[in-house]
Amino acid sequence: MPQSPRKINMEDVARAAGVSMATASRALNNGAGVAEATRQRVLAVAERLSYVVSPEASRLAGGATGRVAVVVPHISRWFFAALLEGLESVLRGADLDVLLYHVGGIEDRQDFFYRLPARRKVDAVVVLAFPVGKEEQRRLELMGVTIIAAGGQHAPYPSVCIDDEAAGRQAMNHLIFLGHRRIAMIAAVDPDQPGELAPSGRSNAYYAALRDAGIPVDDRLVVTVDWGGSEGADAMARLLSQPEPPTAVYAHSDEVALGAIRTLRRAGLRIPEDVSVIGIDDHPLAELADLTTVRQPVRQQGELAGRMLLDILRGQETDRAVVVPTQLVIRNSTAPPRA
Structure with a gap:
């Protein structure tokens, strides 16, 4: 043999x-x-030799490092900051230090995953809300440490997240219940992430909700843009250029929805009398803008991920897949369509 x-x-x-x-x-x-x-x-x-220090040997030589690596694609966006805040508060309470790795662009993440395994200095890695490709998974696993995901799940690690498709269905079902039939979707993608992912759960929810309600899909009512408020505003302008504009807009995030609202107001349209708008997340600005949305508890996801990690490091039993429920929050940006 x-x-x-x-x-x-x-x-x-x-x-x-x-x-x-x-x-x-x-x-x-x-x-x-x-x-x-x-x-x-x-x-x-x-x-070069794909060698990493054995976690067991490292602990025998000098004990656990007392450090956790947190990998995040964006640190200026509200979602990632709130997620990190919740995670860090739990780890700090357990006397664990957080090493923050910002991998904003494709080159940043390639460099990070190339260099990380050979310099194992942490007891665990937490991946915050960004997809991990197959080769990146292999590089992480070379470290031989605990890996968990928070705020999204795109790899087979213990995770804390929401069900994006369920959140999207809550938004779409609300618009359909109000009587809307010409519903547009502004889908948002992150230009800094690789394109090897499965379709977004929030997009899947749009098509499934229309299908279940017997509403035909009009591809002209679907616009995909980069994530952000300005991009949402541009997408809404494209939707208004259609011969028969939508009566309601489902946006993948509140930032995108707020951009759409800006365009509608500049066009002299009333919200919700002329066009209803709904987002997802419950961004801090959503309440100020009176935006109907689907709330996800972002900081709580970070806290739950921190507790999950502590349980795993201590060898305790823990749920390896936590799905945090979302909630429809009805404000003044949605109403039945005009007769």
């Missing part, structure tokens, strides 16, 4: 880097007494 490939160990790394075992160990574990050039050479060899 063919023999399985021999597992790379620290002695192999030390030999290839031309250093002693002790020096290789200190370099890989971020220990003191190693010149930076030597440390980088050892890390480069470990990366």
Whole structure:
């Protein structure tokens, strides 16, 4: 029978880097007494050989690191900031430090996933609301640490999130219940994320709701734009250029919905008398704008993810897939269509 490939160990790394075992160990574990050039050479060899420090060996040598890596695609957006705030509050209460990794663009995330496994310095990785591709999953798993997802689930990790399709159905069912039949959708995508994902649950909800209500799909009423308020405003202008504009608009997020409202008001249309608008998330500005929306508890998702992570690190039983319920919040941006 063919023999399985021999597992790379620290002695192999030390030999290839031309250093002693002790020096290789200190370099890989971020220990003191190693010149930076030597440390980088050892890390480069470990990366080339796909070697990572064994979590068990690391704990025996010096105990757990007491650090958690949090990977986030955006830090200026309300959603990600609230999610991170909830997560960090729980981890801080357990005396765990948070190392924040901002991977905003494609190049940032490629660099992050390329470099991360060889410099394992954390007890766990939390991925905040962004999709993890197949190769990225492989790189994360090379670290040999606990990985969880919060605010969205696009990989087979323990997770805390909402059901996006269920939230979309709540929004669409509300518009259909009011009597709307020409319902537009402004779908939002993140231009900084790769395009290998399955269709959005919020988009699936739109088509499923129309199908169940016996309403034919009009492709002219579907506009896909990058995520953001200005993009939502542009999408609404395209919808108003149709020969028969919609009587209601379902937006993938409140930011997009608020952009649509700006265009409608500039066009002299009344909300909700002429056009109803609904979003998802319950952004802090949604209440000020009197926007009907589907609320998701964002900070709570971060807190739940933090507690889940602590349970896993302590070896305790925990639910590995938590789906947080959403709630329809009716305000003054939706009403029955004009007769």
